[in-house]
Amino acid sequence: MSEFYTDLADTAGELLAEFGRPLTFTRSARGAFDPATGTVASTASTYTLNGVVTKFKNSEIDGERILSKDRRVLVDGRGQEPAVGDTVQIEGKSARVQDYMPLSPAGVAVMYAVQARL
Numbered sequence: 001m002s003e004f005y006t007d008l009a010d011t012a013g014e015l016l017a018e019f020g021r022p023l024t025f026t027r028s029a030r031g032a033f034d035p036a037t038g039t040v041a042s043t044a045s046t047y048t049l050n051g052v053v054t055k056f057k058n059s060e061i062d063g064e065r066i067l068s069k070d071r072r073v074l075v076d077g078r079g080q081e082p083a084v085g086d087t088v089q090i091e092g093k094s095a096r097v098q099d100y101m102p103l104s105p106a107g108v109a110v111m112y113a114v115q116a117r118l
Helices: 002-019
Strands: 021-034 039-055 070-076 087-090 093-103 111-117
Touching (some): 002 070, 002 111, 070 087, 087 111
Antiparallel strands (some): 021 039
């Protein structure tokens, strides 16, 4: 059965590549505290996933968990898994990943549904 979902993930990835666009995500990691400077070093790494960006339906916007400026981002499940706190470039702006959900029947990540806040 998982071979079926692996094929489904490949098909979804191909469709996102053809009809979506490359989206650049950035993940920051905190380093060690430097007592000499009193600062904490951080490093940033980027990764790119093909995806599509849509708005949430008005009926989904509750003003608390989902805001009107939030975007739903569907990305290829065969690449890096997004994480809360990552940022993604949308509409020329940096949006923070508020939440994400893997769509993974039988344990195979077909795609990720990301809630990003502009």
